[in-house]
Each structure stands twice: as C-alpha cells, then as structure tokens.
Amino acid sequence: MPATNHDPHTWREIAQTVAIGARIQRKKARGKSTRALEKRAEEIAAKAQEREAKKAREAEARRKKK
Numbered sequence: 444m445p446a447t448n449h450d451p452h453t454w455r456e457i458a459q460t461v462a463i464g465a466r467i468q469r470k471k472a473r474g475k476s477t478r479a480l481e482k483r484a485e486e487i488a489a490k491a492q493e494r495e496a497k498k499a500r501e502a503e504a505r506r507k508k509k
Contacts, residue, residue: 451495456487463487 467477
C-alpha cells in the first residue's frame with residue numbers, strides 16, 4: 444500500500460531509499476563510486492511505479508468489465 448496518494452512508494456521503500464541516499468552521500472564524501480547504490484535506488488523506484496501502474500490497469504479492467 445502506498446505511503447500517500449501522491450506517490451507509488453510504500454513506507455519500506457521510502458526508508459530504503461533514504462538509507463541508500465545517506466550511504467551515497469558518505470561514499471561521495473570519501474570519493475568512492477556510488478553507481479551501484481544509485482542503480483539500486485532507481486530499481487526501487489521503477490518497481491514501485493510498475494506495481495502501481497499494474498494496479499491501475501487491473502482497476503480499469505474491472506471497471507470496463509461491468
């Protein structure tokens with residue numbers, strides 16, 4: 444279930460993304476590569492978008508079925 448009506452992320456996904464963002468900032472401060480962490484954050488966002496899009500398609504199909 445989304446955290447709010449305005450975004451597709453659950454509370455867990457929001458917490459994961461914030462934690463990853465903090466790790467990215469620490470690594471950048473040390474001059475290390477952050478590519479893998481950034482990719483993981485993007486995957487979380489893409490997964491949330493796809494899940495909500497799928498739910499919207501299913502809801503639309505149910506409405507058309509009636």
